Amino acid sequence: MISLSRLSPPFAPGTVWLVGAGPGDPGLLTIHALNALATADVIVYDALVDPAVLSFAHEGATLEFAGKRGGKPSAVQRDICERLIQLAREGRRVLRLKGGDPFIFGRGGEEALALSDAGVPFRIIPGVSSGLASLAIHGVPATMRKTNHAVILATGHAAPDAEIEWSGLARTGAPIVLYMAVSSLPSIVKGLLEGGLAGDTPALAVHGATTAKESVVEGTLETLPKLAEEGLIRSPAIVAIGAIAAFRSAIANHLLEFGSEAAQ
The missing domain is CATH 3.30.950.10 (Tetrapyrrole methylase, C-terminal domain)
Known part of the structure; x- marks a missing residue:
């Protein structure tokens, strides 16, 4: 049997993965997303990420909520970007987990630009569009x-x-x-x-x-x-x-x- 980790690129310390978690059911996660969850040191996740998806994180991972919900107090996008940059510069494997696909109304593009401007290596993992x-x-x-x-x-x-x-x-x-x-x-x-x-x-x-x-x-x-x-x-x-x-x-x-x- 082929190990799932062999089908996915290595998650290097000091890098950020922008990952789509799909609509909710963990069965719709990609292999790359599963590997990221099992490897990441820190998972910065959105409000639309189902708890069942987060259950695939390894025991030592730190979970940080950065969700945005209409009409409610929410994280500021600038602060989220700065946090991703800070964590990566600390040498962490940083998983930015978003519901659906990160590039379809997920502000993934804004975060990619911020990481690029800061010189932080990152990878984009598409997800099943919600x-x-x-x-x-x-x-x-x-x-x-x-x-x-x-x-x-x-x-x-x-x-x-x-x-x-x-x-x-x-x-x-x-x-x-x-x-x-x-x-x-x-x-x-x-x-x-x-x-x-x-x-x-x-x-x-x-x-x-x-x-x-x-x-x-x-x-x-x-x-x-x-x-x-x-x-x-x-x-x-x-x-x-x-x-x-x-x-x-x-x-x-x-x-x-x-x-x-x-x-x-």
Whole structure:
């Protein structure tokens, strides 16, 4: 049998690995991510990293929480970057662990730039994207030849000096997959409707995909704000808007529940 460590590059002291932990279920970790968890001296992790993933850390590892949650006191990105640099300069093996993929709305790019500017060697380990995985496990394809040849990934929380043109996105006709958007749904839906997207456009929201907290809500574009107001769509959630969101009902009767066998 091949050792997992032989399939992964060495995690050298004084380096940082920016690693995607996937949507939650540890079965979706990559081999490189598992090796990093088993080797790292310090793991700086986000709020969306499931505790089951952290259980793969070796006993001597130090766990440091650096999560960001909307509307709650959160770590400042500048401080996180400085902490990664400090730990690496102390000769530690530093694992920066992020939910999903570190380069899809995970601020991995900002941390890569900071590490590069500081002269700290680092490695990027992609992870299973939470946005696409949340849909796929529930039978919602990101693309379908008969409905769409493109898909839009968008965040509900733009940077302070940026603005998302929702009406323009609506006019593309491509399905939209939203991250971190539950609290912004009223304004997002308003913009999409103004852009010509029909109110009865299928929509689907997944909270806590692949974890014990998972919930799925189906609706339409115009019902999304009310579903969120009633607490049926909980944050954080992935929200899909477009023809692909209606595909789940066509295969739901024969789709095996994700992780159902492992739980038995």
